[in-house]
Amino acid sequence: MGEGRRAAAAGRVRQPGLVLTDHFFDVPLDHTAPDGESIRLYAREIVAAGRVRDDLPWLVYLQGGPGFPAGRPIGRENWLDRALEEYRVLLLDQRGTGRSTPANRQTLPLRGTPAEQAAYLAHFRADSIVRDCEHIRHRLTGGRPWTVLGQSFGGFCAVTYLSYAPEGLAEVIVTGGLPSLHAGxxxxxxxxxxxxxxxxxxxxxxxxxxxxxxxxxxxxxxxxxxxxxxxxxxxxxxxxxxxxxxxxxxxxxxxxxxxxxxxxxxxxxxxxxxxxxxxxxxxxxxxxxxxxxxxxxxxxxxxxxxxxxxxxxxxxxxxxxxxxxxxxxxxxxxxxxxxxxxxxxxxxxxxxxxxxxxxxxxxxAREGWTPLYDPERLARNTVPVAAVVYHDDLYVDAGHSLETARAIAGLRTWVTDEYEHDGLRASGRTVLDRLLRLVRDEA
Incomplete structure (x- = not known):
């Protein structure tokens, strides 16, 4: 079951068809300085009722944003219904959001001056979120790879994950979130x-x-x-x-x-x-x-x-x-x-x-932002990946997404005008089900 699931669970509640468990994790603010300051992350584990003790694979959901917590489910709604057929799902509040150590007008003055606040927030991009995921994965799965589902900005994070920690990934699903690897x-x-x-x-x-x-x-x-x-x-x-x-x-x-x-x-x-x-x-x-x-x-x-x-x-x-x-x-x-x-x-x-x-x-005005993607490594990718690209997505340019799709080895793409950027939610089970079949070469 993994040490994290036994030890980190802070509370468990039930909803019709679901069992939800709270998890809290202390992670380094700066993963390059693991002995330095830490912040707290919150994640909600969701499993279908009756399968709490089953040895299910994990799926971690990365929310769009930046700056938004994971959704708060009420029953087996939309994509979650499909995911719970075979996964133990983890909804992560990315650093600074939701119940993770918050970063807002009320809390940031605790950091000190605006310059100190800016230096703190420079650790809140996709590269840090991916390292957070890896820290959590080792605690929860005992080191086994997991599936990542990235919506919008969460898809950006998933491509960063493929770039810098693919060993942690069993498969990757991206919905409306394939970023340009090069565009500023x-x-x-x-x-x-x-x-x-x-x-x-x-x-x-x-x-x-x-x-x-x-x-x-x-x-x-x-x-x-x-x-x-x-x-x-x-x-x-x-x-x-x-x-x-x-x-x-x-x-x-x-x-x-x-x-x-x-x-x-x-x-x-x-x-x-x-x-x-x-x-x-x-x-x-x-x-x-x-x-x-x-x-x-x-x-x-x-x-x-x-x-x-x-x-x-x-x-x-x-x-x-x-x-x-x-x-x-x-x-x-x-x-x-x-x-x-x-x-x-x-x-x-x-x-x-x-x-x-x-x-x-x-x-x-900050200089020195580091690359979030590794095109050379992505060109050698071996992790199964499937992505939906919405043909005239308001938020993520479809042309940029398709260029990236061609640059990631083995990625399978579904291009559609049936849904807009919120297709994962709006389609119910449909979008996730099709992408799961794509990523497994079943469609």
Missing amino acids: ADTVYRAAYPRMERKTLGHYARYPGDEAAALRIAEHLADRKPGEEEVLPDGSLLTVEAFQQLGIVLGTGDGSHRLHYLLEDAFVDTVAGPRLSDAFTEQVAAVLSRAGSPLYTVLHEAIYAQDGRPTHWSAERVRAEFPQFDCRFEPGGRFLFTGETVHPWMLRTQPALRPLRETAELLA
């Missing part, structure tokens, strides 16, 4: 802005009245005088640029429909004239707030940094190359939503991010 942040965003435009125009083709509705909201926001700004329930200032970021939902299967319903009820009449409704701003805050996931903003561009150069707020700089995203209020003007981008103004408009402003600036 600027290249990533130059490919991303045209996708954002396509997704926006596709939404307007489905819901033709939504562009006028979006333009009306944007013009209302642009006309606000000091003291009249629209403020979200979490205290964030809703600017035109922040409103554009609602386009992030267009990367999911139901996102276009959700955006439509959000736009259609934006305004209410008040004694001060038309204002955005509380119902609207509450829903906007639910999409845009990073109070629960600050690392998504602070570390986002660092996941693309590999060549030693700073990212210098790449998405903000590259946006200037696409002037069509500048909102035009003259007759015939267009309004385009953006998507998965982070910008320095977010550290001013969101209260939960504001205390981390200087830390984020230091990370954006």
